[in-house]
Amino acid sequence: MIKRRSNTSLARLFNHLLCVASIGLVMLATPLMAQNSEAPPAANSAPFNTPQHGIAMHGDTKYPPGFPHFDYVNPNAPKGDTLRLAVVANGFDTFNPFHLRGVAAAGISGYLYDTLMESSADEPFSAYGLIAESIETPADRSYVVFNLRSEARFQDGEQITAEDVAFSFNTLVTEGHPFFRNYYADVSNVTVESPQRIRFDFDTTKNRELPMILGQLPILPAHYWADREFGDSGLTPPLGSGPYRIAEFDAGRSVTYERVEDYWAKDLGVRKGRYNFNQIRYDYYNDDTVALEAFKAGNFDFRLESSAKNWATSYTGQRFESGEIITEAIGHQRPAGMQGFVFNTRKAIFSDPRVRKALTYAFDFEWANQNLFYDQYIRSDSYFANSDLASSGLPEGRELEILERYRDSLPPRVFNQAYQPPVTDGQQGVRANLKIALEELRAAGYSIKNGKMVHSETGETLAFEVLLFQKTFERVVLPFKNNLARLGVDVTVRLVDSNQYVQRVRSFDYDMTTQVFGQSDSPGNEQRDYWHSNSLDVNGSRNYAGVNNPVVDALVEQVIQAPDREELVYRTRALDRVLLNNYYVVPHWYLASDRVAYWSYLKHPGHAAKNGVDINNWWVER
Structure with a gap:
């Protein structure tokens, strides 16, 4: 109104x-x-x-x-030139980013x-x-x-x-x-x-x-x-107010932005030294391997590397040795959030937290980190990892006081067990963890019949699909699938194109998928979109796990209402602990640096802000 x-x-x-x-x-x-x-x-x-x-x-x-x-x-960064970037996706079909x-x-x-x-x-x-x-x-x-x-x-x-x-x-x-x-x-x-x-x-x-x-x-x-x-905006270039406008595009394949010369805010303190490229062009690639080779061939200028294997093995050759292409791992202090295999608890098979807990024991992070990731990653053990907002040990002091009012609605482990994702060290490897998983599944009413994990009351086999759009992630999922097969759990992996993936995720049409719950250093209203029951059935919300928990709802509101930083930290840790102990995800890993590769004519300021790399502060010197 x-x-x-x-x-x-x-x-x-x-x-x-x-x-x-x-x-x-x-x-x-x-x-x-x-x-x-x-x-x-x-x-x-x-x-x-x-x-x-x-x-x-x-x-x-x-x-x-x-x-x-x-x-x-750098307030004196020169303006000019073109920044060429790559997007690995199946194109785009709208210039309206604000609509579902x-x-x-x-x-x-x-x-x-x-x-x-x-x-x-x-x-x-x-x-x-x-x-x-x-x-x-x-x-x-x-x-x-x-x-x-x-x-x-x-x-x-x-x-x-x-x-x-x-x-x-x-x-x-x-x-x-x-x-x-x-x-x-x-x-x-x-x-x-x-x-x-x-x-x-x-x-x-x-x-x-x-x-x-x-x-x-x-x-x-x-x-x-x-x-x-x-x-209904489609691909009609819209009118904006920002530092760039759309200069040209090839529907679904590329889009080029040009710097607005008379941009009204260019001399403000919040804009000085930023947005230095005359043009920024995004080219779309269907395959990340092709995109990487295109980068090394000089077809685009900057790459933020997400693959540990690529980082360890693919950035080699004469252009790297000569310094034409530079690689850097630039440290940051931003909260890492949580990446993981997300259980869609809207599905009956994942409605029991004992089942979810059991399946987390089948993911062997230590094996993956050593064999797939070249020991580059840290295991995620919090939704607010890499920050003082992360819970650890047993709750005490103010955090315990916050949780006490919900004791009757929380599992006892919240109070008497320090959360830790399953570890597979020692000679037994994942075998010991699979035994724990089997015990949890039995407690949830499952048993093995004819080699399949079957619920004793419903007779249904424990089976689900993992939805992916990145082919490179299959190498992470398949060992997880193989471990689950040893428990009699049937897992299929469905690889779809990025557009279909977006639509299915928006409508929660999946059993399990991989998601990242990004976090800021000051969590607040966005937590409703992640965890609150009000977002449970809202297509396009980020409540990927289908969280519908009155205690979580209450803690989300407390985080939003925190009167000062100290109280925000305690309330966020309490929320973190409850989320972890409900096993909504199988935690993955995080990296406390940004792995970037770029051609040497790109320059950046000499000291990173706590949040890491922002290409909009870079410039070109040839």
Whole structure:
């Protein structure tokens, strides 16, 4: 609902309103520092009755008003040249990344659309004004006001106004991907107070993150969409406000973005030193092996390597020895999240946690790490690995206090067993683990009949399908399948193209699949999309495991409502522990560095931000 206030009401409102908020859209990876500048003093300690240039989730922001650039960029990076990238997928069929329909072109949301705020990559969770010049929110964060920059423009020269912000919010939560409805569920009212001022009211005072995540809102041009159907954009290049526009494309095969020369925000501190390429081109490949060879042949410039085998064996030859192509493993401190084989607990075969626990014992990580991954990986033992948010040992102190209120609804192991994924060291290897798996399956009512694992009451064989779209991942799944076969469990592996995979995952049409639950250093509203029962049957949600657990629901809300960083850590650890002990995934592994290969004319700042590599901070020197 949108309300418009009179100028008189607006004047009265200014006398008793408030202060601060927001955060910008975060790219897939993150940056590398450049300058030897000292960190500026803490800057966000003004009283809560004045507009602010930025906001931190907890505590103060690092950067002061008017800061010239982020510390991890090179503000003098030259502009020019073309960056060529590869995408391994079966193409794209839409330029609308905000709708459930279709597969969007790579890069479309980050390059075409600006947001109200921009996050920094060297703080846990802070954001600074982009389209919004300043933000206001009271101490209880019960609402937020964004004051827009008068110079903010769409790429056709039209000014960005509060009406555009209201249109964007309403369109995304009603017609966009279901994620937006969950993410902004606590917004109760949107009020356009003037052409450059908009207010969002909330139906809770316990969602401290909400003013900030509203700053992530991508702003769409209302005038462009006035005579268009939002869900039917197809491959018509849309109008944006960001640093790039679509220059050309070959449907499903490539898309090229060109830098907007008169981009309105190019000199702002949140943009200085970034988006340095004149053009960015994505070419699509159906096969990753072909893509790798194309990279080595010089057909594209930069590659983020996800395969340990490739990293260990494929980056060799004269061009690597001569320095024409450079390889680096650049360390990061971002939370690794959780990657794993995900059980779809909507399926009856995976409804019993004892079955899920049993099957985790059939995955031999130690064998895979040694024989497939060249000992490059660390086993995942948390949904928030590589951070202080991860649970460990037995719960104690404040974390134990949080969990105690749910003791009667939780398995005893939450309190008396430290979680650890199964380990297969020693001479017996996986054999000892398969014995444990067999005991768990028997406790769940299964027994082996004629070589098959059969439920004693239903007579159904324990059988399921693993859905994949990356052929290279078969080498990980097949040993897992073979171990399960020793238990009498029938597993089939289904390899489909990327488009079919996307559609099946969106509709939860799988038994088991591989997913990554990415995490930030400040978890919040996105946890609803991962774990909350409200997202259980929402097509396109990221509740891949079908989590439907009242305790998880309660802990998710507590994470969102955490009043400070210390309490956020305790509440997140409690959530992590409950998720782990419900065995929603078979944990995989993580890497605390980004493996990148690039041609030597590409340059990057000399020091990485905590979040790692961000290609949008790089440039070309030939």
